[in-house]
Amino acid sequence: MVVLRTLAAVALALIVAIAILPGGAGAQATVSLKYYFPVGVSGPLNQLMTSIVDDFNRSHPSIKVEPVFAGNYVEAMAKAITGVMGGSPPDVAVLDTPELYSLLDHDAIVPLDDMITKEPKGWLDDFYPALLLNARSNGHIYSIPYQRSTVIFFYNKDMFQKAGLDPNKPPKNWTELVADAQKLTIRDASGRVTQWGVEVPVVDTSPWTIQGFFVEQKAKYFDTVSGKWVKFNSPETTSAVEFILDLQNKYKVHPPGPSSPAFWGQVPQDFVQQKVAMIYTTTGNMTFIRTNAKFNWNAAFMPAGAQWGSVTGGGSMYIFKTTPEREQAAWTFVTWMTNPTQAARWSIGTGYVPIRKTELSTPAFSGYMQQVPQALTATLQLRVAGEQMTVHDQDEVQQTLVTAIQAAQSGRLTVAAALDQAQRNATQLLSKY
Numbered sequence: 001m002v003v004l005r006t007l008a009a010v011a012l013a014l015i016v017a018i019a020i021l022p023g024g025a026g027a028q029a030t031v032s033l034k035y036y037f038p039v040g041v042s043g044p045l046n047q048l049m050t051s052i053v054d055d056f057n058r059s060h061p062s063i064k065v066e067p068v069f070a071g072n073y074v075e076a077m078a079k080a081i082t083g084v085m086g087g088s089p090p091d092v093a094v095l096d097t098p099e100l101y102s103l104l105d106h107d108a109i110v111p112l113d114d115m116i117t118k119e120p121k122g123w124l125d126d127f128y129p130a131l132l133l134n135a136r137s138n139g140h141i142y143s144i145p146y147q148r149s150t151v152i153f154f155y156n157k158d159m160f161q162k163a164g165l166d167p168n169k170p171p172k173n174w175t176e177l178v179a180d181a182q183k184l185t186i187r188d189a190s191g192r193v194t195q196w197g198v199e200v201p202v203v204d205t206s207p208w209t210i211q212g213f214f215v216e217q218k219a220k221y222f223d224t225v226s227g228k229w230v231k232f233n234s235p236e237t238t239s240a241v242e243f244i245l246d247l248q249n250k251y252k253v254h255p256p257g258p259s260s261p262a263f264w265g266q267v268p269q270d271f272v273q274q275k276v277a278m279i280y281t282t283t284g285n286m287t288f289i290r291t292n293a294k295f296n297w298n299a300a301f302m303p304a305g306a307q308w309g310s311v312t313g314g315g316s317m318y319i320f321k322t323t324p325e326r327e328q329a330a331w332t333f334v335t336w337m338t339n340p341t342q343a344a345r346w347s348i349g350t351g352y353v354p355i356r357k358t359e360l361s362t363p364a365f366s367g368y369m370q371q372v373p374q375a376l377t378a379t380l381q382l383r384v385a386g387e388q389m390t391v392h393d394q395d396e397v398q399q400t401l402v403t404a405i406q407a408a409q410s411g412r413l414t415v416a417a418a419l420d421q422a423q424r425n426a427t428q429l430l431s432k433y
Helices: 002-020 044-059 073-085 097-105 113-117 129-135 157-162 174-184 208-216 235-249 266-272 283-292 324-337 340-350 357-361 363-371 375-384 394-410 415-430
Strands: 031-037 063-069 092-096 144-156 193-199 276-282 297-300 310-319
Touching: 031 073, 031 324, 044 063, 044 324, 044 340, 063 324, 073 092, 073 097, 092 097, 092 324, 097 129, 097 310, 097 394, 129 144, 129 310, 129 375, 144 157, 144 208, 144 266, 144 283, 144 340, 144 375, 157 174, 174 193, 174 235, 174 276, 193 266, 208 235, 208 276, 208 310, 235 394, 235 415, 266 276, 266 283, 276 283, 283 297, 283 340, 283 375, 297 375, 310 324, 310 375, 324 340, 340 357, 340 363, 357 363, 363 375, 394 415
Parallel strands: 031 063, 031 092, 193 276
Antiparallel strands: 092 310, 144 276, 144 297, 144 310
């Protein structure tokens, strides 16, 4: 009996030891993930994202996500590719959506089709179709929308009132835009402009806003199937660029020169400081405007050219090639981050457009829309939004367009000549695909 009791005690001790050993029976090993996200190291976006990721980690004890705040989109992409080439990629990253082909060319990311099929029926259909346009290639889907946006039109209702314009009727088309901007541009006795009518951030590191004008002119300016060609010098693209430059040079309702409209971050600053009455910017700036504007303002569709339109933008979630276990954990993270409740939390905190239809009916977002009815504008504009340019050698190709527009702004080249040059350079870049 003594022997039996001793053996039983030893067996029990072994069971307990196995249960508490890492990887032993009854234990679940933690999967650690690196998550790259394109914001700086301080500020409200960082704090909000940290809070959201912390909530995920608390609710998923078998997965530990480490957020790595990787700078802006360009810096985050460079950091991700450096990791891929060095054999230490992130597990998941929010990157500029049109980087799809660059990521595929580096064999960096996994297709998500098999993972999506295991989600409830209709899961993908809940995402707005316009936000999935540049998530696909060769019949596969490679990203899930996250912090997405459109170019949107903001205007100062108080300035409209003072100028004798109806503050509830923003310009519907380019003709009305010019007419309103002329009434809203104010000069002092010496002729110096004290208030500009409109401001468009034409170029910065990305010619994103101008693509909204391309869409409005019905321009077919890139290969939406395989990302192998662009058409920058069509009559449609030329007329769009000429219109924006006319705002500066012909109508003189827009800050002049090549540098003033190039500073993306300055445009919403100019708006809240009441230096300009109307601006084009991302819906992602809505929270900044709502927080800082000391006047009545509203949001509207981009005034129409040949048609209503805008362009989608912002970041989507990509899962990088690592191991099956880490890829599946990354998918768990992606689906949690993009569920309606968490997506609404991010949209409300940032101003980015809702990514899912059911997001609008969450209690938090319903309450938010009552306080900020302008938040619905960007969602409605998704119905007429086009796809952002997504091609191979994305950064280099879009830089040819940036350089061309800057040359036209400065007067060094005509718009037609500048876009012809961009077309030649981009064609050469894409000729290897």
